[in-house]
Amino acid sequence: MKSLNEQDSKIFDLLGKETNRQNLNLELIASENFTSKAVMEAQGSVLTNKYAEGYPGKRYYGGCEFVDVVEDIARDRAKKLYNADWVNVQPHSGASANAAVYLAFMKPGETLLGFDLSHGGHLTHGSHVNFSGIYFKPEFYGVEKETGRLDYDKIREKAKAVQPKMISIGASAYSRDYDYEAFRSIADEVGAYLWMDMAHTAGLIATGHLKSPLPHAHVVTTTTHKTLRGPRGGMILIGKDGENTLGVVAPKSGRVKNWSEVLDSAVFPGTQGGPLMHVIAAKAVAYGEALQPDFKDYQTQVIANAKAMADEFMAMGYDIVSGGTDNHLILIDLRNKGVTGKLAEEALGHAAITVNKNMVPFDTESPFVTSGIRIGSPAMTTRGFGEEEFRTVAKLIDRVIQDPENETVHAKVTQEVEALCEQFPLYDFITA
Numbered sequence: 001m002k003s004l005n006e007q008d009s010k011i012f013d014l015l016g017k018e019t020n021r022q023n024l025n026l027e028l029i030a031s032e033n034f035t036s037k038a039v040m041e042a043q044g045s046v047l048t049n050k051y052a053e054g055y056p057g058k059r060y061y062g063g064c065e066f067v068d069v070v071e072d073i074a075r076d077r078a079k080k081l082y083n084a085d086w087v088n089v090q091p092h093s094g095a096s097a098n099a100a101v102y103l104a105f106m107k108p109g110e111t112l113l114g115f116d117l118s119h120g121g122h123l124t125h126g127s128h129v130n131f132s133g134i135y136f137k138p139e140f141y142g143v144e145k146e147t148g149r150l151d152y153d154k155i156r157e158k159a160k161a162v163q164p165k166m167i168s169i170g171a172s173a174y175s176r177d178y179d180y181e182a183f184r185s186i187a188d189e190v191g192a193y194l195w196m197d198m199a200h201t202a203g204l205i206a207t208g209h210l211k212s213p214l215p216h217a218h219v220v221t222t223t224t225h226k227t228l229r230g231p232r233g234g235m236i237l238i239g240k241d242g243e244n245t246l247g248v249v250a251p252k253s254g255r256v257k258n259w260s261e262v263l264d265s266a267v268f269p270g271t272q273g274g275p276l277m278h279v280i281a282a283k284a285v286a287y288g289e290a291l292q293p294d295f296k297d298y299q300t301q302v303i304a305n306a307k308a309m310a311d312e313f314m315a316m317g318y319d320i321v322s323g324g325t326d327n328h329l330i331l332i333d334l335r336n337k338g339v340t341g342k343l344a345e346e347a348l349g350h351a352a353i354t355v356n357k358n359m360v361p362f363d364t365e366s367p368f369v370t371s372g373i374r375i376g377s378p379a380m381t382t383r384g385f386g387e388e389e390f391r392t393v394a395k396l397i398d399r400v401i402q403d404p405e406n407e408t409v410h411a412k413v414t415q416e417v418e419a420l421c422e423q424f425p426l427y428d429f430i431t432a
Contacts, residue, residue, distance in 0.1 A: 030329035030376025043282035077287035086260040090275040091234030094223035100266035113164035116140035120173035148322030152182040170197030175325035180216035203227030207296040214239030230286025305377040308387035312394035329376040341370030347404035351413035383424040
């Protein structure tokens with residue numbers, strides 16, 4: 001068999017260019033991270049060749065004796081990591097995991113109460129352009145204009161008014177922890193299911209830096225990259241409360257099934273076919289890494305770095321939504337700087353700094369322009385950056401935003417970024 005370079009030199013060259021980009025850019029997108037060599041080796045393994053529809057011990061294909069063990073290891077490690085009673089590691093993505101939750105818990109046309117996308121929520125929590133907002137009736141709660149934080153009394157009143165079948169928690173641009181007890185109290189009061197999508201904060205929750213939703217939510221979903229630092233993929237989890245107090249009657253037999261059975265069926269065959277066994281192997285490796293003591297040290301640094309950067313920005317007069325952060329990200333409202341999120345993202349990209357434009361609460365710009373940018377600390381913390389480096393990064397970003405169309409500034413900052421990156425090598429075992 002030919003090597004990639006021999007078989008397809010165009011793709012090989014593009015991989016080299018992307019390797020250089022990752023090595024020489026500041027990766028500050030809050031939903032991205034850098035996996036270990038071990039995770040990439042597992043994901044690039046021969047398991048990509050194996051079809052394994054079904055679950056361990058109950059496959060529709062032969063030759064699954066080894067992949068069954070791989071999936072069992074992944075499930076066992078995930079349960080240990082989150083103190084969960086049940087886990088499904090097959091979802092291809094966070095959106096796939098969320099689709100299975102909808103299939104298991106709701107019928108088309110029923111009401112979902114979710115975190116408003118324009119306030120920091122997620123596309124799959126009821127956005128009108130997403131299946132969740134097309135097939136279900138979305139209602140939303142959001143943050144307070146004065147504080148940038150959730151008001152649980154107002155969420156309770158909203159839930160009482162709209163009587164949702166399910167309440168979702170979780171966001172892509174909310175920098176504070178959640179009061180899960182308050183959310184569960186609200187859900188119980190209106191007879192709703194409670195679902196937490198912890199995609200962004202899964203690594204911080206695994207190490208106890210943020211509260212765990214599992215004792216309170218009926219079901220929890222997550223991605224496996226972001227702060228968890230695994231391969232791109234999804235997962236569904238249930239704690240004791242969800243497993244023991246919820247049941248559904250099977251239509252033919254009349255037997256009461258628990259939610260683990262219902263959710264397994266919602267993943268396969270409900271929303272997916274064959275699982276990606278090479279990705280599940282990479283998930284198993286990542287869960288094993290997350291169970292090691294140094295992963296907790298890493299998450300401690302992730303939060304410290306985000307806080308240091310937020311403090312530096314605020315000292316320079318930037319408006320940080322909610323006035324700081326409890327987790328790995330900060331959301332910056334640029335309106336007092338006279339710069340849109342779109343312009344800031346483009347200008348910073350010219351200076352080898354990768355961020356994403358982002359809506360801020362009560363935004364006056366469109367989603368294609370936005371008034372803010374979102375910045376996260378996980379990826380550069382993986383490279384070894386500490387608080388001092390993140391304060392330096394904040395100052396570099398400020399220089400670009402102060403004069404966003406100045407190519408001389410772009411070039412100078414790019415040189416400083418590359419010099420900084422060279423002090424913290426990323427993938428020294430990969431040559432472009």
